[in-house]
Amino acid sequence: xNLPNPVSxxxxxxxxxxxxxxxxxxxxxxxxxxxxxxxxxxxxxxGSVIFGGLFAFVFVAFANxxxxxxxxxxxxxxxxxxxxxxxxxxxxxxWHRISHRVRWFWADHVQHHSSQHYNLSTALRQPxxxxxxxxxxFKIPLxxxxxxxxxxVFVHGINLVYQFWIHTETIKKMPRWFEAVMNTPSHxxxxxxxxxxxxxxxxxxxxxxxxxxxxxxxxxxxDDKPCYGIVKNLGTFxxxxxxxxxxxxxxxxxxxxxxxxxxxxxxxxPPGWSPDxxxxxxxxxxxxxxxxxxxxxxxxxPAE
Amino acid sequence: MNLLYLIGSLAGVGLLVTLxxxxxxxxxxxxxxxxxxxxxxxxxxxxxxxxxxxxxAEANAGLMENAADxxxxxxxxxxxxxxxxxxxxxxxxxxxxxxxxxxxxxNDFTLPKxxxxxxxxxxxxxxxxxxDVEGR
Numbered sequence: 001x002n003l004p005n006p007v008s009x010x011x012x013x014x015x016x017x018x019x020x021x022x023x024x025x026x027x028x029x030x031x032x033x034x035x036x037x038x039x040x041x042x043x044x045x046x047g048s049v050i051f052g053g054l055f056a057f058v059f060v061a062f063a064n065x066x067x068x069x070x071x072x073x074x075x076x077x078x079x080x081x082x083x084x085x086x087x088x089x090x091x092x093x094x095w096h097r098i099s100h101r102v103r104w105f106w107a108d109h110v111q112h113h114s115s116q117h118y119n120l121s122t123a124l125r126q127p128x129x130x131x132x133x134x135x136x137x138f139k140i141p142l143x144x145x146x147x148x149x150x151x152x153v154f155v156h157g158i159n160l161v162y163q164f165w166i167h168t169e170t171i172k173k174m175p176r177w178f179e180a181v182m183n184t185p186s187h188x189x190x191x192x193x194x195x196x197x198x199x200x201x202x203x204x205x206x207x208x209x210x211x212x213x214x215x216x217x218x219x220x221x222x223d224d225k226p227c228y229g230i231v232k233n234l235g236t237f238x239x240x241x242x243x244x245x246x247x248x249x250x251x252x253x254x255x256x257x258x259x260x261x262x263x264x265x266x267x268x269x270p271p272g273w274s275p276d277x278x279x280x281x282x283x284x285x286x287x288x289x290x291x292x293x294x295x296x297x298x299x300x301x302p303a304e
Numbered sequence: 305m306n307l308l309y310l311i312g313s314l315a316g317v318g319l320l321v322t323l324x325x326x327x328x329x330x331x332x333x334x335x336x337x338x339x340x341x342x343x344x345x346x347x348x349x350x351x352x353x354x355x356x357x358x359x360x361a362e363a364n365a366g367l368m369e370n371a372a373d374x375x376x377x378x379x380x381x382x383x384x385x386x387x388x389x390x391x392x393x394x395x396x397x398x399x400x401x402x403x404x405x406x407x408x409x410x411n412d413f414t415l416p417k418x419x420x421x422x423x424x425x426x427x428x429x430x431x432x433x434x435x436d437v438e439g440r
Contacts (some may be wrong), residue, residue, distance in 0.1 A: 235415025289350035
């Protein structure tokens with residue numbers, strides 16, 4: 001079955017909505033846009049389409065190879081689409097969580113987080129280097145179960161289209177029932193924030209219930225306005241540097257590594273891991289913040 | 305994917321960025337005061353306590369010490385925001401001074417250089433000496 005690419009179909013709507021949000025931000029002062037930041041985001045989106053197209057054959061070849069071991073043949077029907085969509089979103093949750101916790105994956109995903117702005121153009125700030133990570137492996141469960149490759153690609157496209165509109169500051173809160181089940185602008189603002197209390201939270205794609213189930217949900221608070229970006233924000237708008245910066249960081253660290261264990265830590269450890277603990281990981285930042293927020297914790301050693 | 309699609313996409317990017325520029329201009333982040341600098345660094349480092357500080361004459365960059373541990377931080381305006389770095393040991397390649405102007409060269413892929421002009425030559429000398437010891 002030949003299905004359209006949902007992202008391609010939605011692109012004209014993306015553009016219209018970005019223009020609308022710019023107007024909204026300019027005249028109603030809700031949301032922020034900066035021309036160079038927007039240029040970087042849109043060029044990263046453009047580049048991701050180019051790289052995605054160039055390396056699509058890797059995904060197709062891998063998927064066809066895995067699909068040869070599928071347990072059953074799931075046909076093309078509506079219930080299959082729905083189940084595939086839900087499982088794909090669960091898979092997305094774990095891929096996303098690992099992308100924040102393992103530096104190899106983070107080197108790719110950080111490109112999406114590298115803006116200090118949070119607007120619809122940020123949604124299009126997509127990585128170029130996914131082919132250099134083992135992200136493909138996350139598709140194995142769906143392929144082994146027997147969902148058709150075209151269906152997996154299609155539902156994942158819908159997932160990505162859904163995630164576009166949640167990259168905005170113009171919508172404060174959705175109705176309560178919606179906030180309870182679905183990923184929303186409020187939940188995803190938390191995910192993009194660098195405030196200590198918000199680090200490593202809200203990994204959901206479409207259904208926020210995964211975060212609630214797996215203990216990674218954090219609600220946005222009115223008294224802690226999200227600040228966006230990454231712990232070490234980029235000092236440039238150069239899109240090539242935005243794409244490469246964490247890969248360069250890994251390469252430098254590997255060059256300086258004094259043992260295989262150190263090398264493994266730099267690649268498979270969490271972002272910010274260092275052998276002597278001299279750099280900040282999200283855990284150390286959160287621990288310092290917790291101690292700062294609650295001075296009684298400050299003098300308590302981990303052993304206690 | 306054909307050439308027309310690529311050209312059209314790039315043209316679309318250009319139009320959106322132009323619209324952004326027309327609507328918002330080129331807003332520049334500034335470091336207007338030591339309080340503003342302390343607030344920015346306080347967000348970056350939860351246990352930050354403002355210490356000695358120097359703001360660039362053009363309010364485009366600033367240096368501030370964390371009174372809690374003596375660590376010096378630099379903040380620099382990028383776009384309408386700020387970028388900060390802890391100038392820990394090994395982060396600086398070189399600190400050059402020309403009168404009251406300091407040029408910091410960092411071992412940093414996305415922030416290789418920071419220039420700031422301090423209030424006077426003595427202040428620049430003081431910070432240069434300090435960074436030479438702590439950051440290199």
